[in-house]
Amino acid sequence: EAAASLNEADDRLAATAVSHNKADGLINLALGYRDLATDQPDEHARWLKRSAALLQEAAAMAEESGGQRLASYAYGHLGHLYEEERRLDEALQLTRRAVFAAQSAGAPESLYRWQWQSGRLLTRLGSLDGALSAYQEAAATLQPIRAEVAFGSQASLDPAHQSIRSLYFELADLLLQRAALMTEDSEADSYLKAARDAIEAYKAAELRDYFRDDCVDQIQARLTKLDAVSPATAIIYPIMFSDRTELLVSFPDGLRRHSVPVTASALTAEIRSFRRMLEKRTTREYLPHAQQLYDWLLRPLLADLRRLKVNTLVFVPDGPLRTIPMSALHDGSQFLIAQYAVAMTPGLDLTDPRPINRTRAQLLSSGLTKAVQGFPPLPHVAEEMAHLNSLFKGEQLLDSNFVTPRLEGELKDGRYSILHIATHGQFATDVNQSFLLTFDDRLTMTQLERLVGLLRFRQDPLELLTLSACQTGIGDDRAALGLAGIAVKAGARSALATLWFINDEASSELVSEFYRQLHDSSISKAHALQIAQLKLLSGRLYEHPAYWSAFLLLNNWL
Secondary structure, X not given: OHHHHHHHHHHHHXXXXXXXXXXXXXXXXXXXXXXXXXXXXXXXXXXXXXXXXXXXXXXXXXXXXXXHHHHHHHHHHHHHHHHHOOOHHHHHHHHHHHHHHHHHHOOHHHHHHHXXXXXXXXXXXXXHHHHHHHHHHHHHHHHHHHHHHHHHHHHOOOOOOOOHHHHHHHHHHHHHHHHHOOOOHHHHHXXXXXXXXXXXXXXXXXXXXXXXXXXXXXXXXHOOOHHHOOOOEEEEEEEEOOOOEEEEEEEOOEEEEEEEOOOHHHHHHHHHHHHHHHOOOOOOOOHHHHHHHHHHHOHXXXXXXXXXXXXXXXXXXXXXXXXXXXXXXXOOOOEHHHOOEEEEOOOHHHOOOOOOOOOOOEEEEEEOOOOEOOEOOOOOHHHHHHHHHHHOEEEEEEHHHOOHHHHHHHHHHXXXXXXXXXXXXXXXXXXXXXXXXXXXXXXXXXXXXXXXHHHOOOOOOOOEXXXXXXXXXXXXXXHHHHHHHHHHHHOOOEEEEEOOOOOHHHHHHHHHHHHHHHOOOOOOHHHHHHHHHHHHHHOOOOOOHHHHOOEEXXXXXX
Protein backbone atom coordinates (compact mmCIF):
# COMPACT_ATOMS: atom_id res chain seq x y z
CA GLU A 1 0.00 0.00 0.00
CA ALA A 2 2.84 2.39 0.84
CA ALA A 3 4.52 1.67 -2.51
CA ALA A 4 1.28 2.31 -4.40
CA SER A 5 0.72 5.61 -2.57
CA LEU A 6 4.29 6.76 -3.12
CA ASN A 7 4.12 5.88 -6.81
CA GLU A 8 0.86 7.82 -7.17
CA ALA A 9 2.41 10.84 -5.41
CA ASP A 10 5.46 10.49 -7.67
CA ASP A 11 3.30 10.63 -10.82
CA ARG A 12 1.33 13.64 -9.60
CA LEU A 13 4.43 15.54 -8.49
CA ALA A 14 6.12 14.91 -11.85
CA ALA A 15 3.22 16.68 -13.58
CA THR A 16 3.62 19.89 -11.54
CA ALA A 17 5.65 22.92 -12.58
CA VAL A 18 9.20 23.51 -11.35
CA SER A 19 9.09 25.40 -8.04
CA HIS A 20 10.51 25.63 -4.54
CA ASN A 21 7.51 23.66 -3.24
CA LYS A 22 8.09 20.93 -5.81
CA ALA A 23 11.72 20.56 -4.70
CA ASP A 24 10.50 20.26 -1.10
CA GLY A 25 7.98 17.61 -2.16
CA LEU A 26 10.64 15.65 -4.07
CA ILE A 27 12.82 15.46 -0.93
CA ASN A 28 9.93 14.16 1.18
CA LEU A 29 9.00 11.65 -1.49
CA ALA A 30 12.64 10.50 -1.70
CA LEU A 31 12.67 9.89 2.06
CA GLY A 32 9.50 7.80 1.67
CA TYR A 33 11.21 5.61 -0.94
CA ARG A 34 14.31 5.40 1.27
CA ASP A 35 12.22 4.03 4.14
CA LEU A 36 10.51 1.62 1.76
CA ALA A 37 13.93 0.34 0.64
CA THR A 38 14.82 -0.35 4.28
CA ASP A 39 11.55 -2.19 4.94
CA GLN A 40 11.51 -4.25 1.70
CA PRO A 41 14.89 -6.01 1.29
CA ASP A 42 13.78 -7.75 -1.93
CA GLU A 43 13.04 -4.39 -3.56
CA HIS A 44 15.87 -2.53 -1.80
CA ALA A 45 17.89 -1.60 -4.91
CA ARG A 46 14.83 -0.45 -6.86
CA TRP A 47 13.48 1.90 -4.19
CA LEU A 48 16.92 3.21 -3.23
CA LYS A 49 17.64 4.07 -6.86
CA ARG A 50 14.35 5.97 -7.09
CA SER A 51 15.09 7.80 -3.83
CA ALA A 52 18.53 8.87 -5.10
CA ALA A 53 17.10 10.07 -8.44
CA LEU A 54 14.48 12.21 -6.70
CA LEU A 55 17.10 13.76 -4.38
CA GLN A 56 19.34 14.60 -7.35
CA GLU A 57 16.37 16.21 -9.12
CA ALA A 58 15.46 18.14 -5.96
CA ALA A 59 19.04 19.39 -5.51
CA ALA A 60 19.23 20.66 -9.10
CA MET A 61 15.80 22.31 -8.83
CA ALA A 62 16.65 23.96 -5.48
CA GLU A 63 19.97 25.29 -6.80
CA GLU A 64 18.25 26.63 -9.90
CA SER A 65 15.68 28.53 -7.81
CA GLY A 66 18.27 29.76 -5.28
CA GLY A 67 16.91 27.55 -2.50
CA GLN A 68 20.20 26.76 -0.80
CA ARG A 69 18.54 25.46 2.37
CA LEU A 70 16.53 22.88 0.40
CA ALA A 71 19.64 22.04 -1.63
CA SER A 72 21.49 21.30 1.60
CA TYR A 73 18.82 18.77 2.60
CA ALA A 74 18.81 17.16 -0.85
CA TYR A 75 22.60 16.78 -0.94
CA GLY A 76 22.77 15.75 2.71
CA HIS A 77 20.14 13.02 2.45
CA LEU A 78 21.74 11.82 -0.78
CA GLY A 79 25.07 11.66 1.05
CA HIS A 80 23.38 9.58 3.75
CA LEU A 81 22.14 7.10 1.12
CA TYR A 82 25.70 6.68 -0.13
CA GLU A 83 26.90 6.34 3.48
CA GLU A 84 24.41 3.52 4.05
CA GLU A 85 25.68 1.80 0.90
CA ARG A 86 29.30 2.15 2.17
CA ARG A 87 30.30 4.37 -0.81
CA LEU A 88 32.08 6.64 1.63
CA ASP A 89 34.13 8.90 -0.67
CA GLU A 90 31.08 9.78 -2.77
CA ALA A 91 29.05 10.23 0.43
CA LEU A 92 31.63 12.66 1.80
CA GLN A 93 31.71 14.68 -1.44
CA LEU A 94 27.90 15.05 -1.39
CA THR A 95 27.88 15.87 2.33
CA ARG A 96 30.43 18.63 1.81
CA ARG A 97 28.13 20.13 -0.84
CA ALA A 98 25.32 19.96 1.76
CA VAL A 99 27.52 21.77 4.31
CA PHE A 100 28.38 24.51 1.79
CA ALA A 101 24.71 24.97 0.82
CA ALA A 102 23.61 25.16 4.47
CA GLN A 103 26.35 27.72 5.21
CA SER A 104 25.25 29.77 2.19
CA ALA A 105 21.64 29.68 3.37
CA GLY A 106 22.51 30.51 6.99
CA ALA A 107 20.59 27.40 8.08
CA PRO A 108 22.16 26.04 11.30
CA GLU A 109 19.36 23.46 11.78
CA SER A 110 20.52 21.88 8.52
CA LEU A 111 24.23 22.66 8.87
CA TYR A 112 24.88 20.81 12.15
CA ARG A 113 23.41 17.59 10.67
CA TRP A 114 25.75 17.58 7.69
CA GLN A 115 28.78 18.60 9.76
CA TRP A 116 27.93 15.65 12.00
CA GLN A 117 27.54 13.38 8.95
CA SER A 118 30.94 14.58 7.69
CA GLY A 119 32.43 13.61 11.05
CA ARG A 120 30.95 10.11 10.87
CA LEU A 121 32.25 9.62 7.33
CA LEU A 122 35.73 10.91 8.14
CA THR A 123 35.81 8.57 11.15
CA ARG A 124 35.03 5.60 8.90
CA LEU A 125 37.62 6.79 6.37
CA GLY A 126 40.28 6.84 9.12
CA SER A 127 40.78 10.62 9.27
CA LEU A 128 40.60 11.08 13.04
CA ASP A 129 41.67 14.73 13.18
CA GLY A 130 39.33 15.69 10.33
CA ALA A 131 36.47 13.85 12.03
CA LEU A 132 37.19 15.58 15.36
CA SER A 133 37.11 18.97 13.68
CA ALA A 134 33.79 18.19 11.96
CA TYR A 135 32.21 16.95 15.20
CA GLN A 136 33.37 20.02 17.12
CA GLU A 137 31.93 22.28 14.40
CA ALA A 138 28.62 20.39 14.58
CA ALA A 139 28.45 20.77 18.37
CA ALA A 140 29.24 24.50 18.10
CA THR A 141 26.59 24.99 15.40
CA LEU A 142 24.01 23.09 17.45
CA GLN A 143 24.54 24.95 20.72
CA PRO A 144 22.42 28.10 20.05
CA ILE A 145 19.52 26.11 18.53
CA ARG A 146 19.72 22.98 20.71
CA ALA A 147 16.34 23.46 22.43
CA GLU A 148 14.46 23.77 19.13
CA VAL A 149 16.30 20.79 17.65
CA ALA A 150 15.58 18.66 20.73
CA PHE A 151 11.88 19.47 20.43
CA GLY A 152 11.92 18.75 16.69
CA SER A 153 13.70 15.42 17.08
CA GLN A 154 11.06 14.23 19.59
CA ALA A 155 8.35 14.95 17.02
CA SER A 156 10.31 13.67 14.00
CA LEU A 157 9.24 10.49 12.23
CA ASP A 158 12.55 10.40 10.35
CA PRO A 159 14.55 7.39 11.64
CA ALA A 160 17.76 9.00 10.38
CA HIS A 161 17.16 11.98 12.66
CA GLN A 162 19.43 10.82 15.45
CA SER A 163 19.20 12.06 18.99
CA ILE A 164 21.41 14.90 20.15
CA ARG A 165 22.87 12.48 22.70
CA SER A 166 24.54 10.53 19.88
CA LEU A 167 26.39 13.61 18.64
CA TYR A 168 27.94 14.40 22.02
CA PHE A 169 28.78 10.79 22.81
CA GLU A 170 30.35 10.17 19.39
CA LEU A 171 32.44 13.33 19.88
CA ALA A 172 33.52 12.10 23.33
CA ASP A 173 34.41 8.71 21.84
CA LEU A 174 36.67 10.35 19.24
CA LEU A 175 38.36 12.48 21.90
CA LEU A 176 39.05 9.37 23.99
CA GLN A 177 40.49 7.61 20.93
CA ARG A 178 42.72 10.62 20.32
CA ALA A 179 43.86 10.65 23.95
CA ALA A 180 44.91 7.00 23.64
CA LEU A 181 47.32 7.94 20.83
CA MET A 182 49.16 10.56 22.90
CA THR A 183 52.57 9.69 24.29
CA GLU A 184 52.67 12.55 26.83
CA ASP A 185 50.27 12.52 29.79
CA SER A 186 49.74 16.28 29.54
CA GLU A 187 48.60 15.99 25.91
CA ALA A 188 46.32 13.06 26.71
CA ASP A 189 44.88 14.99 29.67
CA SER A 190 43.60 17.81 27.46
CA TYR A 191 41.70 15.32 25.28
CA LEU A 192 40.29 13.52 28.35
CA LYS A 193 39.03 16.84 29.73
CA ALA A 194 37.52 17.71 26.35
CA ALA A 195 35.72 14.33 26.31
CA ARG A 196 34.36 14.98 29.78
CA ASP A 197 33.28 18.48 28.72
CA ALA A 198 31.41 17.05 25.70
CA ILE A 199 29.38 14.76 27.96
CA GLU A 200 28.94 17.64 30.41
CA ALA A 201 27.49 19.80 27.61
CA TYR A 202 24.99 17.05 26.86
CA LYS A 203 24.03 16.66 30.53
CA ALA A 204 23.33 20.37 30.87
CA ALA A 205 21.28 20.27 27.66
CA GLU A 206 19.38 17.21 28.88
CA LEU A 207 18.47 18.97 32.12
CA ARG A 208 17.28 22.05 30.23
CA ASP A 209 15.15 19.88 27.94
CA TYR A 210 13.63 17.92 30.83
CA PHE A 211 12.49 21.13 32.53
CA ARG A 212 11.87 22.93 29.21
CA ASP A 213 13.84 25.83 30.63
CA ASP A 214 17.01 27.33 29.15
CA CYS A 215 17.80 29.04 32.46
CA VAL A 216 17.98 25.87 34.54
CA ASP A 217 21.78 25.83 34.59
CA GLN A 218 22.39 29.57 34.97
CA ILE A 219 24.10 28.84 38.29
CA GLN A 220 27.21 27.61 36.48
CA ALA A 221 28.43 31.12 35.73
CA ARG A 222 29.63 31.54 39.31
CA LEU A 223 31.04 28.08 39.93
CA THR A 224 34.40 26.61 40.73
CA LYS A 225 35.10 23.29 39.03
CA LEU A 226 34.29 20.50 41.47
CA ASP A 227 37.53 18.65 40.84
CA ALA A 228 39.44 21.61 42.28
CA VAL A 229 37.56 21.59 45.57
CA SER A 230 38.27 18.64 47.83
CA PRO A 231 41.63 16.85 48.16
CA ALA A 232 40.08 13.62 49.51
CA THR A 233 37.38 13.34 46.82
CA ALA A 234 37.33 11.37 43.55
CA ILE A 235 34.76 12.36 40.94
CA ILE A 236 33.73 9.41 38.78
CA TYR A 237 32.30 9.95 35.33
CA PRO A 238 31.02 6.65 33.80
CA ILE A 239 30.37 6.96 30.05
CA MET A 240 28.42 4.12 28.44
CA PHE A 241 29.27 3.34 24.81
CA SER A 242 27.81 0.59 22.61
CA ASP A 243 31.07 -1.41 22.71
CA ARG A 244 32.53 -0.53 26.15
CA THR A 245 32.20 1.60 29.27
CA GLU A 246 34.70 4.36 30.01
CA LEU A 247 35.43 5.61 33.52
CA LEU A 248 36.86 9.13 33.62
CA VAL A 249 37.97 9.88 37.17
CA SER A 250 39.12 13.20 38.59
CA PHE A 251 41.59 12.46 41.36
CA PRO A 252 43.28 15.14 43.48
CA ASP A 253 46.41 14.74 41.31
CA GLY A 254 44.72 14.71 37.88
CA LEU A 255 42.37 12.95 35.49
CA ARG A 256 42.57 9.19 34.84
CA ARG A 257 40.84 6.99 32.33
CA HIS A 258 39.86 3.33 32.66
CA SER A 259 38.21 1.42 29.82
CA VAL A 260 36.00 -1.50 30.90
CA PRO A 261 35.01 -4.12 28.27
CA VAL A 262 31.29 -4.12 29.05
CA THR A 263 28.76 -2.83 26.53
CA ALA A 264 26.06 -0.27 27.31
CA SER A 265 23.35 -2.91 26.80
CA ALA A 266 25.04 -5.42 29.16
CA LEU A 267 25.62 -2.75 31.80
CA THR A 268 22.04 -1.50 31.50
CA ALA A 269 20.65 -5.04 31.91
CA GLU A 270 22.76 -5.54 35.05
CA ILE A 271 21.64 -2.17 36.46
CA ARG A 272 17.95 -2.98 35.86
CA SER A 273 18.30 -6.39 37.57
CA PHE A 274 20.15 -4.84 40.52
CA ARG A 275 17.48 -2.19 41.00
CA ARG A 276 14.63 -4.73 40.88
CA MET A 277 16.28 -7.11 43.35
CA LEU A 278 17.39 -4.33 45.68
CA GLU A 279 13.83 -3.41 46.60
CA LYS A 280 13.02 -7.02 47.65
CA ARG A 281 13.61 -6.67 51.39
CA THR A 282 13.37 -10.36 52.26
CA THR A 283 16.08 -11.75 49.94
CA ARG A 284 19.74 -11.25 49.06
CA GLU A 285 19.14 -11.74 45.35
CA TYR A 286 20.61 -8.29 44.75
CA LEU A 287 24.08 -9.41 45.87
CA PRO A 288 25.47 -10.96 42.63
CA HIS A 289 24.42 -7.83 40.73
CA ALA A 290 25.89 -5.53 43.40
CA GLN A 291 29.21 -7.40 43.13
CA GLN A 292 29.23 -7.43 39.33
CA LEU A 293 28.62 -3.68 39.15
CA TYR A 294 31.33 -3.11 41.76
CA ASP A 295 33.78 -5.13 39.65
CA TRP A 296 32.98 -3.06 36.56
CA LEU A 297 32.68 0.43 38.06
CA LEU A 298 34.91 0.48 41.16
CA ARG A 299 37.52 -2.26 41.14
CA PRO A 300 39.58 -0.68 38.30
CA LEU A 301 39.97 2.46 40.47
CA LEU A 302 40.96 0.85 43.78
CA ALA A 303 44.74 1.27 43.52
CA ASP A 304 44.44 5.02 42.91
CA LEU A 305 41.71 5.46 45.53
CA ARG A 306 43.88 3.85 48.20
CA ARG A 307 47.10 5.56 47.13
CA LEU A 308 45.50 9.01 47.31
CA LYS A 309 43.59 8.27 50.56
CA VAL A 310 40.25 9.19 49.00
CA ASN A 311 37.30 9.10 51.41
CA THR A 312 34.47 10.52 49.26
CA LEU A 313 33.18 9.37 45.85
CA VAL A 314 31.05 11.67 43.74
CA PHE A 315 29.36 9.99 40.77
CA VAL A 316 28.20 11.89 37.69
CA PRO A 317 25.96 9.12 36.30
CA ASP A 318 24.33 8.83 32.90
CA GLY A 319 21.05 7.21 31.90
CA PRO A 320 20.22 4.02 33.83
CA LEU A 321 23.05 4.61 36.33
CA ARG A 322 20.91 7.42 37.77
CA THR A 323 18.35 4.85 38.95
CA ILE A 324 20.56 2.93 41.40
CA PRO A 325 22.28 3.81 44.67
CA MET A 326 26.04 3.40 44.27
CA SER A 327 26.34 3.06 48.05
CA ALA A 328 24.87 -0.47 47.78
CA LEU A 329 27.55 -1.83 45.42
CA HIS A 330 29.43 -4.66 47.10
CA ASP A 331 33.05 -5.85 46.91
CA GLY A 332 32.33 -9.36 48.17
CA SER A 333 32.84 -8.56 51.84
CA GLN A 334 31.23 -5.14 52.42
CA PHE A 335 29.10 -2.43 50.83
CA LEU A 336 30.69 0.59 49.18
CA ILE A 337 29.19 2.85 51.86
CA ALA A 338 31.35 1.09 54.46
CA GLN A 339 34.44 2.33 52.62
CA TYR A 340 33.45 5.74 51.21
CA ALA A 341 30.97 8.56 51.59
CA VAL A 342 28.95 8.69 48.36
CA ALA A 343 27.18 11.50 46.51
CA MET A 344 25.77 12.09 43.02
CA THR A 345 25.47 15.12 40.79
CA PRO A 346 23.83 15.54 37.35
CA GLY A 347 26.88 17.48 36.12
CA LEU A 348 30.13 19.02 37.27
CA ASP A 349 29.10 22.48 36.11
CA LEU A 350 25.72 22.29 37.86
CA THR A 351 26.91 22.14 41.46
CA ASP A 352 27.85 25.01 43.76
CA PRO A 353 30.77 23.61 45.80
CA ARG A 354 30.60 25.43 49.12
CA PRO A 355 30.06 23.85 52.56
CA ILE A 356 26.90 24.60 54.51
CA ASN A 357 27.07 27.40 57.07
CA ARG A 358 25.93 25.57 60.22
CA THR A 359 26.12 28.56 62.53
CA ARG A 360 23.37 30.46 60.72
CA ALA A 361 21.35 27.47 59.48
CA GLN A 362 17.58 27.77 59.96
CA LEU A 363 15.18 24.94 59.15
CA LEU A 364 11.69 24.95 57.69
CA SER A 365 10.27 21.44 58.12
CA SER A 366 6.95 20.41 56.64
CA GLY A 367 5.10 17.15 56.20
CA LEU A 368 2.12 14.89 56.58
CA THR A 369 1.32 12.27 59.22
CA LYS A 370 -2.31 11.68 58.23
CA ALA A 371 -3.79 9.76 55.30
CA VAL A 372 -4.91 12.29 52.69
CA GLN A 373 -6.01 12.13 49.04
CA GLY A 374 -5.88 8.33 49.00
CA PHE A 375 -2.28 8.09 50.27
CA PRO A 376 -1.46 6.16 53.49
CA PRO A 377 -0.45 7.92 56.75
CA LEU A 378 3.19 8.59 57.72
CA PRO A 379 2.93 8.37 61.52
CA HIS A 380 6.67 8.73 62.25
CA VAL A 381 6.98 12.07 60.44
CA ALA A 382 5.89 14.02 63.57
CA GLU A 383 8.68 12.45 65.62
CA GLU A 384 11.17 13.07 62.80
CA MET A 385 10.25 16.75 62.54
CA ALA A 386 10.35 17.26 66.31
CA HIS A 387 13.87 15.87 66.37
CA LEU A 388 15.01 18.13 63.51
CA ASN A 389 13.61 21.20 65.23
CA SER A 390 15.53 20.32 68.38
CA LEU A 391 18.75 20.51 66.34
CA PHE A 392 18.10 23.58 64.17
CA LYS A 393 16.17 26.79 64.76
CA GLY A 394 13.12 27.27 62.58
CA GLU A 395 9.47 26.53 61.97
CA GLN A 396 7.43 23.41 61.23
CA LEU A 397 4.30 22.97 59.12
CA LEU A 398 2.53 19.71 59.95
CA ASP A 399 -0.63 18.22 58.39
CA SER A 400 -3.31 20.95 58.02
CA ASN A 401 -0.62 23.64 58.27
CA PHE A 402 1.26 22.07 55.34
CA VAL A 403 -0.51 23.88 52.52
CA THR A 404 1.01 25.80 49.63
CA PRO A 405 0.02 29.35 50.73
CA ARG A 406 1.50 28.78 54.21
CA LEU A 407 4.69 27.27 52.73
CA GLU A 408 5.01 30.25 50.40
CA GLY A 409 4.51 32.69 53.27
CA GLU A 410 7.28 31.09 55.31
CA LEU A 411 9.72 30.96 52.37
CA LYS A 412 9.04 34.61 51.52
CA ASP A 413 10.36 35.39 54.97
CA GLY A 414 13.72 34.44 53.47
CA ARG A 415 15.50 33.27 56.60
CA TYR A 416 15.60 29.53 55.93
CA SER A 417 18.66 27.70 54.63
CA ILE A 418 17.24 24.16 54.96
CA LEU A 419 13.86 23.05 53.61
CA HIS A 420 12.73 19.59 54.77
CA ILE A 421 9.61 18.07 53.20
CA ALA A 422 8.40 14.69 54.51
CA THR A 423 5.47 13.63 52.36
CA HIS A 424 4.44 11.34 49.55
CA GLY A 425 5.82 12.38 46.21
CA GLN A 426 6.53 11.06 42.77
CA PHE A 427 9.05 11.92 40.04
CA ALA A 428 7.93 10.88 36.57
CA THR A 429 9.36 10.87 33.05
CA ASP A 430 7.32 13.99 32.35
CA VAL A 431 8.17 16.77 34.80
CA ASN A 432 4.51 17.86 34.64
CA GLN A 433 3.48 14.52 36.17
CA SER A 434 5.86 14.94 39.13
CA PHE A 435 4.47 16.21 42.44
CA LEU A 436 4.72 16.43 46.23
CA LEU A 437 1.58 15.84 48.28
CA THR A 438 0.39 18.65 50.54
CA PHE A 439 -2.53 18.43 52.99
CA ASP A 440 -5.13 19.59 50.46
CA ASP A 441 -3.39 19.57 47.09
CA ARG A 442 -0.43 18.45 45.00
CA LEU A 443 2.62 20.68 44.75
CA THR A 444 4.00 20.50 41.21
CA MET A 445 7.69 20.80 40.42
CA THR A 446 6.99 24.14 38.76
CA GLN A 447 5.37 25.40 41.97
CA LEU A 448 8.18 24.02 44.12
CA GLU A 449 10.78 25.65 41.88
CA ARG A 450 8.92 28.98 42.13
CA LEU A 451 8.71 28.75 45.92
CA VAL A 452 12.31 27.74 46.47
CA GLY A 453 13.29 30.25 43.81
CA LEU A 454 12.22 32.96 46.27
CA LEU A 455 15.52 32.17 48.04
CA ARG A 456 17.66 31.89 44.92
CA PHE A 457 18.96 35.42 44.71
CA ARG A 458 19.80 35.94 48.35
CA GLN A 459 23.48 36.09 49.29
CA ASP A 460 22.92 32.68 50.92
CA PRO A 461 20.63 30.52 48.73
CA LEU A 462 18.91 27.38 49.97
CA GLU A 463 21.63 25.04 51.27
CA LEU A 464 19.67 21.81 51.47
CA LEU A 465 16.36 20.55 50.12
CA THR A 466 15.30 17.22 51.68
CA LEU A 467 12.50 15.23 50.07
CA SER A 468 11.67 12.34 52.39
CA ALA A 469 9.22 9.51 51.51
CA CYS A 470 9.24 10.27 47.76
CA GLN A 471 10.00 7.87 44.95
CA THR A 472 10.93 7.61 41.28
CA GLY A 473 9.71 4.99 38.84
CA ILE A 474 11.91 1.91 38.60
CA GLY A 475 14.13 2.05 35.56
CA ASP A 476 12.92 5.56 34.73
CA ASP A 477 16.13 7.38 33.80
CA ARG A 478 14.47 10.73 33.14
CA ALA A 479 12.53 10.62 36.41
CA ALA A 480 15.79 10.12 38.27
CA LEU A 481 17.16 13.11 36.36
CA GLY A 482 14.27 15.17 37.72
CA LEU A 483 15.12 14.07 41.24
CA ALA A 484 18.54 15.74 41.02
CA GLY A 485 17.49 18.44 38.61
CA ILE A 486 14.76 19.96 40.75
CA ALA A 487 17.39 21.04 43.28
CA VAL A 488 19.51 22.62 40.53
CA LYS A 489 16.51 24.33 38.94
CA ALA A 490 15.22 25.59 42.28
CA GLY A 491 18.63 26.99 43.18
CA ALA A 492 19.27 24.62 46.10
CA ARG A 493 22.91 23.68 46.58
CA SER A 494 22.12 20.14 47.74
CA ALA A 495 19.23 17.71 47.86
CA LEU A 496 18.61 14.58 49.90
CA ALA A 497 15.98 12.35 48.32
CA THR A 498 14.89 8.73 47.94
CA LEU A 499 14.83 6.54 44.85
CA TRP A 500 11.94 4.47 46.16
CA PHE A 501 9.45 4.56 49.01
CA ILE A 502 10.67 3.07 52.30
CA ASN A 503 8.66 2.76 55.46
CA ASP A 504 8.55 6.00 57.38
CA GLU A 505 10.02 4.50 60.58
CA ALA A 506 13.28 3.59 58.80
CA SER A 507 13.20 6.87 56.91
CA SER A 508 12.70 8.84 60.12
CA GLU A 509 15.58 7.09 61.86
CA LEU A 510 17.97 7.69 58.95
CA VAL A 511 16.96 11.31 58.39
CA SER A 512 17.19 12.13 62.10
CA GLU A 513 20.71 10.70 62.28
CA PHE A 514 21.71 12.59 59.12
CA TYR A 515 20.64 15.91 60.63
CA ARG A 516 22.27 15.08 63.95
CA GLN A 517 25.58 14.55 62.15
CA LEU A 518 25.00 17.60 59.95
CA HIS A 519 24.89 19.71 63.11
CA ASP A 520 28.63 19.01 63.49
CA SER A 521 30.46 21.57 61.33
CA SER A 522 33.47 19.27 60.89
CA ILE A 523 31.40 16.69 58.96
CA SER A 524 30.44 17.05 55.29
CA LYS A 525 26.92 16.30 54.09
CA ALA A 526 28.24 13.18 52.32
CA HIS A 527 29.83 11.89 55.53
CA ALA A 528 26.72 12.75 57.54
CA LEU A 529 24.68 10.55 55.18
CA GLN A 530 27.33 7.81 55.31
CA ILE A 531 27.19 7.70 59.13
CA ALA A 532 23.36 7.62 59.05
CA GLN A 533 23.30 4.81 56.48
CA LEU A 534 25.91 2.80 58.42
CA LYS A 535 23.81 3.16 61.58
CA LEU A 536 20.85 1.46 59.87
CA LEU A 537 23.14 -1.11 58.24
CA SER A 538 24.62 -2.06 61.63
CA GLY A 539 21.23 -2.84 63.17
CA ARG A 540 19.33 -6.05 62.53
CA LEU A 541 16.00 -4.37 61.77
CA TYR A 542 17.07 -2.23 58.79
CA GLU A 543 20.34 -3.81 57.64
CA HIS A 544 18.94 -4.72 54.20
CA PRO A 545 20.00 -2.07 51.61
CA ALA A 546 16.35 -1.63 50.58
CA TYR A 547 15.98 0.47 53.76
CA TRP A 548 19.11 2.64 53.80
CA SER A 549 20.47 2.82 50.25
CA ALA A 550 17.42 4.52 48.70
CA PHE A 551 18.64 7.86 50.10
CA LEU A 552 20.80 9.82 47.68
CA LEU A 553 22.77 12.97 48.36
CA LEU A 554 22.59 15.06 45.21
CA ASN A 555 24.79 17.90 43.98
CA ASN A 556 26.98 19.64 46.59
CA TRP A 557 28.33 17.06 49.03
CA LEU A 558 30.50 19.38 51.19
